[in-house]
Amino acid sequence: MYMGGLIVKKRNGDTLTKEEIEFMINGYVKGDIPDYQMAAMLMAIYFVGMNDEETVCLTMSMAHSGDMLDLSAIEGIKVAQHSTGGVGDKTSLVLGPMVASLGVPIAKMSGRGLGHTGGTIDKLESINGFHTSLTTEQFIENVNRVKLAIMGQTADIAPADKKLYALRDVTATVDNMSLIASSIMSKKLAAGADAIVLDVKTGSGAFMKKEKDSRLLAKEMVKIGNSAGRRTVAVISDMDQPLGYAVGNAIEVREVIETLNGRGPADLEELCVTLGTHMLLCAGKAATEADAEKMLKETIQSGAVLKKFAEFVSAQGGDSDCIYHPEKLPQASIVKEVTALETGYIKKILCEEIGVVSLLLGGGRRKKEDEIDLSVGIMLRKKVGDFVNKGDSIATIYGNDPEKFKDAYHRMEVAYFYSKTVVEKKKLIKDIIKE
Numbered sequence: 260m261y262m263g264g265l266i267v268k269k270r271n272g273d274t275l276t277k278e279e280i281e282f283m284i285n286g287y288v289k290g291d292i293p294d295y296q297m298a299a300m301l302m303a304i305y306f307v308g309m310n311d312e313e314t315v316c317l318t319m320s321m322a323h324s325g326d327m328l329d330l331s332a333i334e335g336i337k338v339a340q341h342s343t344g345g346v347g348d349k350t351s352l353v354l355g356p357m358v359a360s361l362g363v364p365i366a367k368m369s370g371r372g373l374g375h376t377g378g379t380i381d382k383l384e385s386i387n388g389f390h391t392s393l394t395t396e397q398f399i400e401n402v403n404r405v406k407l408a409i410m411g412q413t414a415d416i417a418p419a420d421k422k423l424y425a426l427r428d429v430t431a432t433v434d435n436m437s438l439i440a441s442s443i444m445s446k447k448l449a450a451g452a453d454a455i456v457l458d459v460k461t462g463s464g465a466f467m468k469k470e471k472d473s474r475l476l477a478k479e480m481v482k483i484g485n486s487a488g489r490r491t492v493a494v495i496s497d498m499d500q501p502l503g504y505a506v507g508n509a510i511e512v513r514e515v516i517e518t519l520n521g522r523g524p525a526d527l528e529e530l531c532v533t534l535g536t537h538m539l540l541c542a543g544k545a546a547t548e549a550d551a552e553k554m555l556k557e558t559i560q561s562g563a564v565l566k567k568f569a570e571f572v573s574a575q576g577g578d579s580d581c582i583y584h585p586e587k588l589p590q591a592s593i594v595k596e597v598t599a600l601e602t603g604y605i606k607k608i609l610c611e612e613i614g615v616v617s618l619l620l621g622g623g624r625r626k627k628e629d630e631i632d633l634s635v636g637i638m639l640r641k642k643v644g645d646f647v648n649k650g651d652s653i654a655t656i657y658g659n660d661p662e663k664f665k666d667a668y669h670r671m672e673v674a675y676f677y678s679k680t681v682v683e684k685k686k687l688i689k690d691i692i693k694e
């Protein structure tokens with residue numbers, strides 16, 4: 260068996276066997292297969308696809324490419340949550356402390372930005388001192404003590420995904436059902452949670468643009484999770500426009516803090532309550548959806564969630580004072596309003612383009628080794644269904660580099676589309692898949 264032969268096989272439309280997939284994943288993790296061959300294989304998978312059986316084999320090989328975490332030292336039912344990625348998706352940062360404040364242990368493994376979407380770890384790193392490089396022992400200790408810990412992917416847990424994730428990010432091979440399902444589910448299975456709640460995004464800012472494809476992805480992941488003995492639920496949610504208003508890193512953390520104070524955007528709160536409801540049900544902390552919803556709303560209002568977030572930030576070396584003084588988070592030097600080119604109702608926002616604008620401002624990576632600028636981003640002022648007069652502000656751009664800023668400004672101006680007639684607000688939660 261050799262990698263060149265496997266690339267030819269997949270490129271020609273054939274199915275890879277379990278042994279071939281294991282050979283490829285083990286060889287890549289060991290460094291015997293170089294990035295350029297794996298990049299070619301990813302592109303072949305992107306165009307040819309993988310069947311169900313190949314996807315399951317890929318997921319299992321990736322999950323077993325490193326240690327399988329044993330979380331039995333953590334008391335209670337551990338529930339993991341994961342999003343397929345979107346623009347302005349700061350859900351994990353709100354949901355983690357919300358559910359942890361109700362006593363459900365959250366041991367989360369998160370990633371960095373991928374393609375045009377931001378990553379939880381990059382966002383958290385805008386808090387001075389915060390780090391996610393915990394040892395397994397520290398991770399377990401933090402979850403037992405604080406009820407919430409987030410670690411980056413180490414070389415020990417699902418290392419195949421860590422390497423593939425970084426490679427897919429820069430080789431236009433993210434938006435493939437099998438690659439997304441195996442990436443997410445390998446991490447979740449290796450990280451040892453008892454139950455998994457997935458947020459599967461659909462729309463122009465998601466990797467799956469069509470609802471039909473998002474549904475297939477949700478079903479595939481639910482099937483993989485349930486067959487591995489982990490109760491798995493997937494919520495399909497809209498990503499035809501950014502979630503909330505903030506897109507970037509520090510700017511999203513500011514919106515998270517507002518939300519934890521009970522003043523967040525309605526869509527972000529609705530999604531967190533829906534996902535949180537299923538997490539509480541899986542953890543056996545609530546008997547009905549209505550009970551779970553009430554508990555989640557009350558915990559925000561009581562201030563307990565904000566306190567939990569501060570406790571979590573301190574436990575991972577971060578300056579929790581930022582939470583009470585968000586002005587201490589990184590700030591950009593150039594700030595400018597983008598104004599509406601027409602009068603009317605906002606009909607459409609090019610969601611992926613908003614993610615790309617944030618990336619080009621420096622908020623994401625163009626190459627694997629790029630450092631990101633945590634202070635840049637976009638604050639939307641208007642969303643689909645809102646009315647504007649020509650010249651009203653539709654968004655504020657935060658940047659540091661005048662050249663990048665000029666390009667971002669132009670892209671933002673043309674990312675909004677207008678209608679003379681009323682446009683209905685979008686439904687956020689499309690479906691919930693349990694089997």
Ligand code: URA
Pocket residue numbers: 342343344370373433438439440442443
């Ligand atoms: N999130 C992941 O962890 N992997 C993907 O492929 C997409 C989103």
